[in-house]
Amino acid sequence: MAENNTGRIPTVIADDVHIVYRVSGGAGGKGSATAALSRILRGKKGQKQRGMREVHAVRGVSFTAYRGEAIGLIGTNGSGKSTLLRAIAGLLPTERGHVYTDGQPSLLGVNAAMMNDLTGERNVILGGLAMGMSREQIRERYQSIVDFSGINEKGDFITLPMRTYSSGMGARLRFSIAAAKDHDVLMIDEALATGDRKFQIRSEQRIRELRKQAGTVFLVSHSNKSIRDTCDRVLWLEHGKLLMDGPTDEVLKAYEKETGK
Numbered sequence: 001m002a003e004n005n006t007g008r009i010p011t012v013i014a015d016d017v018h019i020v021y022r023v024s025g026g027a028g029g030k031g032s033a034t035a036a037l038s039r040i041l042r043g044k045k046g047q048k049q050r051g052m053r054e055v056h057a058v059r060g061v062s063f064t065a066y067r068g069e070a071i072g073l074i075g076t077n078g079s080g081k082s083t084l085l086r087a088i089a090g091l092l093p094t095e096r097g098h099v100y101t102d103g104q105p106s107l108l109g110v111n112a113a114m115m116n117d118l119t120g121e122r123n124v125i126l127g128g129l130a131m132g133m134s135r136e137q138i139r140e141r142y143q144s145i146v147d148f149s150g151i152n153e154k155g156d157f158i159t160l161p162m163r164t165y166s167s168g169m170g171a172r173l174r175f176s177i178a179a180a181k182d183h184d185v186l187m188i189d190e191a192l193a194t195g196d197r198k199f200q201i202r203s204e205q206r207i208r209e210l211r212k213q214a215g216t217v218f219l220v221s222h223s224n225k226s227i228r229d230t231c232d233r234v235l236w237l238e239h240g241k242l243l244m245d246g247p248t249d250e251v252l253k254a255y256e257k258e259t260g261k
């Protein structure tokens with residue numbers, strides 16, 4: 001993208017973005033046996049289903065993110081933070097409005113796909129390949145990824161299947177693989193909350209480095225401290241709407257006043 005007249009380079013532009021989920025939910029709930037049975041009885045996939053419910057998760061959000069910025073996303077549970085990130089990553093279609101991005105943003109969520117039956121070691125290789133690193137780059141960075149994750153601090157865990165890891169260990173490994181690469185736009189969804197404090201400090205340091213390498217980082221977190229330590233700008237979402245967009249201190253102060261935390 002071209003530089004604008006302020007000299008800053010935009011990396012993500014969200015223009016009046018609306019995201020709507022469509023959920024088929026009968027009286028028994030979408031996961032129940034009766035709901036499944038009624039879906040089968042209703043027939044083919046393409047048919048319009050009765051009882052389809054809409055969740056308007058993001059409602060007219062607009063902002064521009066620039067290179068070198070670390071932007072925190074805050075808001076109470078269900079306010080639309082993860083949905084907005086998934087739309088920026090191109091994983092969800094917009095109902096209305098547009099998202100423009102410079103390059104392919106990488107979304108790192110605590111649920112990022114990893115193969116639980118494979119060892120941590122194999123997952124580093126697969127995860128690296130999935131993020132577009134070459135085999136050579138993965139070989140070069142392998143040890144620093146493992147060291148950064150701290151997985152081997154208490155024994156040789158990296159050669160064990162990932163299903164034997166605690167949720168914090170899995171999240172740390174995912175973050176370490178993603179952070180080994182320089183990203184144009186890196187989006188982190190709550191990854192920091194699952195690691196212990198020592199790991200959080202290391203990841204915050206890495207986020208600051210990624211920013212220096214001219215990328216843009218988005219961080220969804222319920223930890224105001226993580227946001228304060230890493231972000232210079234904060235977007236506050238509530239009920240899918242952008243309530244505030246401004247410098248970290250200003251927005252967090254208003255958020256803390258409103259929510260009491």
Ligand SMILES: Nc1ncnc2c1ncn2[C@@H]1O[C@H](COP(=O)(O)OP(=O)(O)OP(=O)(O)O)[C@@H](O)[C@H]1O
Binds near residue numbers: 078
């Ligand atoms: N897959 C889905 N199908 C239907 N509705 C969904 C789906 N995912 C999220 N929602 C709904 O969209 C709204 C926004 O959810 P989202 O996960 O984006 O919020 P969030 O701000 O990230 O919440 P949290 O802080 O709890 O992680 C909520 O009302 C939620 O119920």
